Amino acid sequence: MAAEIFPTKKPASVPTVQQYQQQNLNNNNTIQCCNWQGLYSTIRERNAVMFNNELMADIRFVVGQSGGTQRLPGHKYVLAVGSSVFHAMFYGELAEDKDEIRIPDVEPPAFLAMLKYIYCDEIDLSADTVLATLYAAKKYIVPHLARACVNFLETSLSAKNACILLSQSCLFEEPDLTQRCWEVIDAQAELALKSEGFCDIDAQTLECILRRETLNAKEIVVFEAALSWAEAECQRREMHTTIDNKRKVLGQAVYLIRIPTMGLDDFANGAAQSGVLTLNETNDIFLWYTAAKKPELQFVCQPRKGLTPQKCHRFQSCAYRSNQWRYRGRCDSIQFAVDKRVFIAGFGLYGSSCGSAEYTAKIELKRQGVVLGTNISKYFSDGSSNTFPVWFEYPVQIEPDTFYTASVVLDGNELSYFGQEGMTEVQCGKVTFQFQCSSDSTNGTGVQGGQIPELIFYA
Secondary structure (H helix, E strand, O other): OHHHHOOOOOOOOOOOHHHHHHHHHOOOOOOOOOOHHHHOOOHHHHHHHOOOOOOOOOEEEEEOOOOOOEEEEEOHHHHHHHOHHHHHHHHOOOOOOOOEEEEOOOOHHHHHHHHHHHHHOOOOOOOOOHHHHHHHHHHOOOHHHHHHHHHHHHHOOOOOOHHHHHHHHHHOOOHHHHHHHHHHHHHOHHHHHHOHHHHHOOHHHHHHHHHOOOOOOOHHHHHHHHHHHHHHHHHHOOOOOOHHHHHHHHHHHHHHOOHHHOOHHHHHHOHHHOOOOOHHHHHHHHHHHHOOOOOOOOOOOOOOOOOOOEEEEOEEEEEOEOOEOOOOOOEEEEEEEEOOOEEEEEEEEEOEOOOOEEEEEEEEEEEOOEEEEEEEEEEEEOOOOOEEEEEEEEEEEEOOOOOEEEEEEEEOOOOEOEEEEEOOEEEEOOEEEEEEEOOOOOOOOOOOOEOOOEEEEEO
């Protein structure tokens, strides 16, 4: 009976702030309810409804370059509260009474991301728009958004994008990001130089990289990367990609490539036949390699210092016994984590306890089951309890506070030294390593004992 007298009514659907934001991103920015203010309990929620909304808008922005502009509404008071630049534009002594402002140097998605932060106090970044958003945040002095952009870039930093981010970080005057870029470029130089992003850098950044003393790369790789950049630069300048034009766009930067420090084979089969060097330069460099009286060269003749590898040794002692440590194609594995970004270059491994012997080692580095680096190589053990380095083709970037799995499968003399008195935590300079057992280990290696006594890294 009560149900008949008082029939139940479905509550009216209240649009969420997120729904309004999505509508407004799509320019479907109308408010259906005449008393919409009463639907939201906080000023933050009510402000968010105004994001990209024509309701009460008193300024419009035409954002983007000609042919790709977008007209966006704004509210002077909200914008002035969020940015000192907007405050000066709308309320300062030189404020102009305009209904529309053109902003050709900012991309529409980046401008919308900045408006969303100002209106909604939300940060919405993506890899495609973060650099443009950083530019907008810098231009309009929105420091917390700029800091969030830099943090996003730092966490997504890799050898693939380090060179182009180095160029941008210098432009945006972000020294912390610049330093992070250099760390990646130094440690993973060959990957960074071979990346597509390297060809997109400006000439000033190219010279900075070519001057770099700690660049951890073969000089032939540096030379080939410079030629790839020169080809891309010719295309940017709408020049034919001839040998002469490549040399022309490289200019004096060519002398920053330390060609005389290449191996003779690399020079003879690479740089000498590239056509970029003049005949006199080629002859003089050949004389530099072979003659007792060496000619003067414009090129830098001292090899780069590169990076000095560091070692994290996780055992306090090692031993051997007649009945162990044995290898039958089984896997020795350990998990580790660090508190700062490092680059694992390889492992230090024990060798034979029964005299000199040769081993074939397959080393592997994984994160959550995904293989990040692997290599198969041989090393010679002299019968001592020393460790012997085995290297990855390229150093592997390791992010902090995440466990990675280091594994090795050895083939060779079955009996070898093994580590004892393992430590769960090891301090190496400014980096702290933590170790734990791995389920991948099928040959007995764990925290307390076994193989993989050393991690070789750059920091």
